[in-house]
Amino acid sequence: MLFLNPPKPLSLFEAKFQPSPFLNPHPHLRLLKSCTLLPKPLFKPTTISASATSTGSSTPSNQVYQPFRPPPSPLPSQFRSLDTNGRLEILQNRLGLWFEYAPLIPSLSQEGFSPSSIEEATGISGVEQNRLVVAAQVRDSLVQSKIEPETLSFFDTGGAELLYEIRLLSAAQRAAAARYIVLNRLDPRGAQELARAMKDFPRRRGDERWDSFTYSLPGDCLSFMYYRQSREHRNPSEQRTSALERALEVVESEKAKAKILDELEGKSGREEGTDGEIGVGIRVPVVRMKIGEVAEATSVVVLPVCGATEGARAVEEAPGECRSEGESGGCVSGC
Template sequence: MLSPTLNTHKPLFLSNLNNKPLSSPFISQPLFILHSSKSPLKPTTTVSATLIPSSPPPSNQQLYQPFRPPPSPLPSQYKSLDTSSRLEILANRLGLWYEYAPLIPYLFQEGFTPPSLEEATGISGVEQNRLVVGAKVRDSLIQSNIDPEIVASFDIGGAELLYEIRLLSAAQRTAAARFIVLKRMDAKGAQDLARAIKDFPRRRGEKSWESFDYTLPGDCLSFMYYRQSREHKNPSEPRTNALQLALEAAESEKAKSAILNELEGEGEGKERKEEELGVAVPVPVVRLKLGEVAEASRVVVLPVCRAEEGQRKILEAPWECSGKGEFGVVVAEKGWERWVVLPGWEPVVGLDRGGVVVAFPDARALPWKANRWYKEESVLVVADRGRKEVKADDGFYLVTLDSAGGEFKVERGSALKERNAVESLGTVVLVVRPPREETDDQISDEDWE
């Protein structure tokens, strides 16, 4: 009787002195066994595949590190100090701010982080950044050969001021630093100055822009106040105050003259004369700047209708929407689903009652002479429903196509008079284009039909 047994694997030792192929009825292919006269083979160690990396790491592999600018040269009095001594200097603010500011990036190289450095010295992460950046701005002023007295003016508490002009070019920094010292500005004033300088080129084409000199920081700041003055009613105290600030900041005589004309009312008289002669664009066309609503000192909230909704919708829109009470809470006479917030520009600042906005998905609905870069661009048309009568030939009016239920369209007054139309849905007072990064495509007078 046979008992079942488990066949175990046994090694097969074959030898062939002549190195010839061996054949066997159990082997389908010839098996070659090489004989060596050397010492017999030694057992090998088995390595698990999971322990072998798929690709060996490079010998000089460098881990990602966040970019940090090279530290400023360390003052000689700090070079021989150890880490604890440097921390003590920062913790106790021993010396002038720009002297111990270079210690911060050196401590970062030693392994400190902004939170750990704050814990050791009491200097917050925001202040650390302000000190380091302010010191670099100060170094750039020295390299530009600015008057040493100007640089010395920032020795006490100057980091906060110099930090605000960090984004300006070397020439702009020098001019701005002089102006900050001359006007004894605080951090908020330095921030406004830097923003005005950066914003000035993007305002090309606005009223009186050419009267202000871009190379003079005072003129840039003056133009910012000048623009803000036009957001208020004329006459009004806020408008006069803004013009006074513009006059105080202006450096060039041409800028001062433009501001004085506004204060004396000559600028508006000249503007009315130009409109009578047909020189100016009848309806202002502006491109909304990114963040402009947030920076505006006054805003206007208006109901919005879609271009395809027709006359019935515009008649249902609320007529009155204004700020009430000490907090200026916006109150509308009835509910509405779509609103837009615009800066308090002069054409819309008085539209607390009767103002409405129509959103056109295609700017070609307006009577342009040609369809160029504004082709297929959406626009907002602001109209005054309190002025429905078609009066001026060169004015623009909001009407509907074909019937009362048709889509909205903007027509020139002369075209409506040819069709014996005497009334519209409202007079167009402003066209707003969407914000974009590039702002050089300004509307010119000849773009209108």
């Protein structure tokens, strides 16, 4: 007995491309029949795991949070165990040396104290608070530069004002200035002038006699400042002589000392007139014309410049000569 299987239903794609039984099927159609067309996924799904895996050993670079390590306390060891009231009492009674209790001021500021509140509790003004803190920092820099202990001990009592004046100098300059202060027993005013002269000396490069003074010697820097001040006065005059004498007192190098002595003895090499005024090297003011002012002129006249209070009379009385020079054939009037 024969049984016929029911025909398998054709899909839409197979029904459309079903070949005729009388024709040989095309090879590409056979390939299409074996392929299943599926929509291409837009993205590949990924699985995110929220569990953390432990590797057993971790390096500092892989750690997100580093353990906090507080900086070392700037306070001396004898003050670290004190509470706020104890620190205020140390400042109020000035217990110890100035550079020892000076770090207590910034420690109180970190706790919320203002300069005015510290002044009310201790009697130390805001200006003195700043001076103590800065001078203690300058002293620490001198300790790091390995300055002589005998030089450093000079500032133990009442040396805050002296060290404060040299705060703007470099580490090497501070050490040299501190030695000079100790050697010459300078007061705060003298330390201020010394620091100002050492800071200003490199900026005066190119001034007259600048190369005769030595930059590494604090006395030469101070002497050059007095030497420059002497040249601001008329020669001869008491002010000029006094400034040169002060420069001679503080100078250190022999070369600079010789130049100052030449100035005092009148051997500077400058020619002077009979009335005591300089006869060579007089600076004359020059007024430069703007472009276009002489564009339409047939001749150019250069006149001497006089002060506003002298008026036209000084110009008329000035001796001059008229000569033709240059391409424009102008008239030059000289006095």
